[in-house]
Amino acid sequence: MSRFQVKKVAVLGAGVMGAQIAAHLVNVKVPVVLFDLPAKEGPKNGIVTKAIDNLKKLKPAPLGVADDAALIGQANYEEHLEQLRECDLIIEAIAERMDWKLDLYKKIAPFIGPNTIVASNTSGLSITKLSEALPEEIKPRFCGIHFFNPPRYMALVELINTPTTQASYLDALEGFVTSNLGKGVVRAKDSPNFIANRVGIAGMLTTMKEVENFGLTFDVVDDLTGKKLGRASSGTFRTADVVGLDTMAHVIKTLQDTLSIETDPFYESFATPTVLKTLLEMGNLGQKTKAGFFKKVGRDVSRFDLASKEYVPAGQKADEVYGRMLKKPAAERLKLLRNAEGKEGQFLWAILRNSFHYAAIHLAAIADNARDVDFCMRWGFGMKQGPFELWQEAGWLEVAKMIQEDIDAGRALCKAPLPDWVFKGPVAEAGGVHTPAGSWNPSTGTFAPVRLLPVYERQHFPESVLGANAPKAETAGKTVFEDESIRLWTLDDEVLIASIKTKMHAIGGGVIEGLLQAQELAEKGYKGLVIWSPDDMFSAGADLQGMMPAFIMGGAKAIEGAEAELQNAMLKLRYSNVPVVSAIRGLALGGGCELAVYSSKRVAAMESYIGLVEVGVGLVPGAGGLTYIARRAAENMALSTSKDVLPFLTEGFTAAAMAKVGTSALESRKLGYLLDSDIVVPHKDELLFVAINEAKALFTGGYRAPHKRSFPVAGRSGIATIRAQLVNMRDGGFISAHDFHIGLLIAEVVCGGQVDAGTLVTEEYLMAMERKAFCGLLTHPKTQERIMGMMSTGKPVRN
Incomplete structure (x- = not known):
C-alpha cells in the first residue's frame, strides 16, 4: 500500500x-464534508446546516475559531453520495443502531473509492458484525x-479491527489519527464497549453500587473521586452529567445485552441504577438538559435526592482526613484506606479494589496488553494513572493479596x-505488568513492546507507563548547563x-x-535554539512573587533594572x-x-492558550509585549x-487591554500572537520534533536576523x-476607574506617546515607555491589591 494521504x-x-468530529478535522486543516438525511422541510441540507450552526454555540468550543464552521462542507444522502468518491476516509457516526448503520452501508457502498478507508465511530457495537453488510x-x-x-x-481514539481488516490500512489510519488529529491511539479488541x-463504565456502575452500599451523597463522592484520587476534576457524577445520562444508559445497555x-x-x-432510571424517566439527562445528578441555578448547585425526587443544596465535602491519606505514597495510601474505620475511606478502597479486580479479570478479552488499558483510562477518562499503574506502584503482590483476601471474605x-498470572510467573517475578521490555499480554504470556510505526519516530518523549523506564525529557x-531555573x-x-x-x-x-x-551558546556552536518544556506549561509569565522582595527593599527603581534586563x-x-x-504547549x-x-x-x-494578561494584576505588559503590538501594526x-x-x-x-487569551492556537493567531507562518502541531508529543526541524530548516536556508528598523506609530491622535x-x-460601567487608567497607559505606549501620527520610533523607545508605565x-494601591489577591487566591481581583 502506498503512503496514505487524506485529502x-x-x-x-x-x-x-459527527458534527464535532467534522469540526476537529477543520481545526487541523483537513477538508471535510458532513452528511445527514435530507430535511423533510426547507433546504435538503437543513439538518447539517443546523448542526454546523450549533457548533458555534457549544462549550467547550469544538472549533478553534468559530468562523471556521463555514469550512465544513454540507451534504445529504439523497443528492450528494457521489462526493464520497473524492474522500480518502469515511467516518460513519450515526446513531448507535445496528440496523440503521447496516442500511447506510448498503446505500454508500457503490460510491466508496477503491482505496478509501471506512470507519464506524461506535462506542460499543460489534465491528465485525457491522462489516458483514x-x-x-x-x-x-x-x-x-x-x-x-x-x-x-479528549486524547483517546480506539481503533478496532475485524478478522478481515488489512493491517496496512489500520497502520495508515493510526498514523493519520496520531499525527494529523493529535490523538493517542489504542488498538482495542472487538469486545463489548471495547476497552475504555x-x-x-463498569467502574462507574460499581462505584454507584458502592455509593448505595455506603450511603454517600453525590457531592461527597465527586469530592473523593476527582482530583484527590488522581482522576478528572469532575469526579464520578458530574462526569456522567457531562457525558449525558442517555449516552451512559446506552453504553450500560450494551453491556447488559452483550454480556x-x-x-x-x-x-x-450492571443493572441500571435506580437513581439513573429515575433521572432518565424525568428527562434529566445531565448537562445537555441542565439537570442530572446535579442542577445549576445561577451560581447555586443542587444535587438530586432520590428519596424526595427533588434537588437539594449541594456542596458537601469529604472528611479532610481522606484527602491527607490520598497524598501518601501509593503503598501506604492503599493500606490506610483498606484499614480505614470511616465509610468514606472504606468506599475509596472498595472502588480501587474493584477497578484492579475488573481490569485483571478482563485484560485478555479486551486488550492486547496492560499498557493499552492504562492509556485508555488516562486518555479517555482523565485519570492520572490507569489501574495497573497504581496497582504496580503500590506493590504488585502485596496489593494482589489484599484483593484476593477481600474476594475470599465475600467483600468484593x-x-x-x-x-x-497475577500471582506467579513473569508478572510476579517482574513486580508488575509494566517492564522496560513491554507490558503484559496474558494471551501470549509475554511482555508486549510498544508498536513501532513511522509516526512514532516524530515523538521524542511519548507518554509512557510506570515501570517502562522510558527516557525522561528532564534527564x-x-x-x-543546568541550575535551579533552567536546563540547556x-x-x-x-x-x-x-x-x-x-x-x-x-x-x-x-x-x-x-x-x-x-x-x-547557540550562536557559537549550534544551528538554532528551541525553547521547550516537557509539560502543559510554556510559561505563566513574570515571577511576581520573586519580584516583590526587591520592590519592598528598593521600590520601583529596583524593578526598573530587572525589567530593562x-x-x-x-x-x-x-x-x-x-x-x-519557541515550542508552545498549554499556557503562554x-x-x-x-x-x-x-x-x-x-x-x-x-x-495552546496565549495572551498578555498583565491587566489582571493591575499592570501593563512590561517585557516588550506592547512594543510588539505597535511594531506588528506598523508591519x-x-x-x-x-x-x-x-x-x-x-x-x-x-487584546492587551482586555487581557484576551487565545483559547486555541488558531484563535491566538487571530489575536496576532501567532503569525500565519507559524506552525500549529496537532499532537503535543510531536512539538519538540517539529521545532527542532524548523530551527534546522531556517538555519539551512541561510537564516539572518531581521534588520532593526524604526516604524511609524499612531501618536497623540491615536x-x-x-x-x-x-x-x-x-x-x-463596563470597566473600573483603575481599568481605565491602565487602558490609557497601554494606549500611550502602543501609540508612541505624545508625538505626531506617523512619527518613526524604535523598539527601545517604546520599551522605555513600557518600563515607566509598569x-x-x-506603586499604585489598586495594583498592589490585585497582585496580592492573585498571589493569595490565584484569582483576579476586580477593583
Whole structure:
C-alpha cells in the first residue's frame, strides 16, 4: 500500500459526535464534508446546516475559531453520495443502531473509492458484525474508530479491527489519527464497549453500587473521586452529567445485552441504577438538559435526592482526613484506606479494589496488553494513572493479596478469583505488568513492546507507563548547563534546547540569565535554539512573587533594572544570529507570551492558550509585549495601501487591554500572537520534533536576523481616539476607574506617546515607555491589591 494521504474526509451523521468530529478535522486543516438525511422541510441540507450552526454555540468550543464552521462542507444522502468518491476516509457516526448503520452501508457502498478507508465511530457495537453488510472488496478497509466526547479535547481514539481488516490500512489510519488529529491511539479488541468504556463504565456502575452500599451523597463522592484520587476534576457524577445520562444508559445497555454472568462475573453489578432510571424517566439527562445528578441555578448547585425526587443544596465535602491519606505514597495510601474505620475511606478502597479486580479479570478479552488499558483510562477518562499503574506502584503482590483476601471474605463485588498470572510467573517475578521490555499480554504470556510505526519516530518523549523506564525529557540528551531555573541541553549536538524549570515556568532573574546564556551558546556552536518544556506549561509569565522582595527593599527603581534586563533579553533573542524557535504547549501568558513573540518562529500545539494578561494584576505588559503590538501594526499597515496605523493597532490594543487569551492556537493567531507562518502541531508529543526541524530548516536556508528598523506609530491622535472609547466603557460601567487608567497607559505606549501620527520610533523607545508605565503601576494601591489577591487566591481581583 502506498503512503496514505487524506485529502478529504466524509463524516456521516451530523449528530453531536459527527458534527464535532467534522469540526476537529477543520481545526487541523483537513477538508471535510458532513452528511445527514435530507430535511423533510426547507433546504435538503437543513439538518447539517443546523448542526454546523450549533457548533458555534457549544462549550467547550469544538472549533478553534468559530468562523471556521463555514469550512465544513454540507451534504445529504439523497443528492450528494457521489462526493464520497473524492474522500480518502469515511467516518460513519450515526446513531448507535445496528440496523440503521447496516442500511447506510448498503446505500454508500457503490460510491466508496477503491482505496478509501471506512470507519464506524461506535462506542460499543460489534465491528465485525457491522462489516458483514459491506462488499468483500471494502471489508479489508473497514474498521472501528471510537472518538471520545468532546473530540477536540479528549486524547483517546480506539481503533478496532475485524478478522478481515488489512493491517496496512489500520497502520495508515493510526498514523493519520496520531499525527494529523493529535490523538493517542489504542488498538482495542472487538469486545463489548471495547476497552475504555468497558472498564470505565463498569467502574462507574460499581462505584454507584458502592455509593448505595455506603450511603454517600453525590457531592461527597465527586469530592473523593476527582482530583484527590488522581482522576478528572469532575469526579464520578458530574462526569456522567457531562457525558449525558442517555449516552451512559446506552453504553450500560450494551453491556447488559452483550454480556452475561458466564462472560462477565461482575454482570450482576450492571443493572441500571435506580437513581439513573429515575433521572432518565424525568428527562434529566445531565448537562445537555441542565439537570442530572446535579442542577445549576445561577451560581447555586443542587444535587438530586432520590428519596424526595427533588434537588437539594449541594456542596458537601469529604472528611479532610481522606484527602491527607490520598497524598501518601501509593503503598501506604492503599493500606490506610483498606484499614480505614470511616465509610468514606472504606468506599475509596472498595472502588480501587474493584477497578484492579475488573481490569485483571478482563485484560485478555479486551486488550492486547496492560499498557493499552492504562492509556485508555488516562486518555479517555482523565485519570492520572490507569489501574495497573497504581496497582504496580503500590506493590504488585502485596496489593494482589489484599484483593484476593477481600474476594475470599465475600467483600468484593464478585467471587471470581484473580487470574493465575497475577500471582506467579513473569508478572510476579517482574513486580508488575509494566517492564522496560513491554507490558503484559496474558494471551501470549509475554511482555508486549510498544508498536513501532513511522509516526512514532516524530515523538521524542511519548507518554509512557510506570515501570517502562522510558527516557525522561528532564534527564535525556546531553546537558550543556543546568541550575535551579533552567536546563540547556541537546539531543543531536545540532540544536540547543532550553527548558525552564521554575514553578509554572515563571520568568525571573535566573531564567533570564539562562536564556541569554543559551542564545550565546547557540550562536557559537549550534544551528538554532528551541525553547521547550516537557509539560502543559510554556510559561505563566513574570515571577511576581520573586519580584516583590526587591520592590519592598528598593521600590520601583529596583524593578526598573530587572525589567530593562528582561526587555534586553527579548531583543537579544529577536536579533539572534541563529533562529530561536519557541515550542508552545498549554499556557503562554504575560512574559511567556512575550518570550514567544520575540522568538524567530513559533511552533504551537493546538491546545495552546496565549495572551498578555498583565491587566489582571493591575499592570501593563512590561517585557516588550506592547512594543510588539505597535511594531506588528506598523508591519501590517506596510502590507496595505493605508497610511493610517490606528486601524491595524485596534485588535492588538484590545487584546492587551482586555487581557484576551487565545483559547486555541488558531484563535491566538487571530489575536496576532501567532503569525500565519507559524506552525500549529496537532499532537503535543510531536512539538519538540517539529521545532527542532524548523530551527534546522531556517538555519539551512541561510537564516539572518531581521534588520532593526524604526516604524511609524499612531501618536497623540491615536491616543485621543482610544481614550474616547475607554471613557465610554468606564462611564457605561463596563470597566473600573483603575481599568481605565491602565487602558490609557497601554494606549500611550502602543501609540508612541505624545508625538505626531506617523512619527518613526524604535523598539527601545517604546520599551522605555513600557518600563515607566509598569513601574509606575507597581506603586499604585489598586495594583498592589490585585497582585496580592492573585498571589493569595490565584484569582483576579476586580477593583
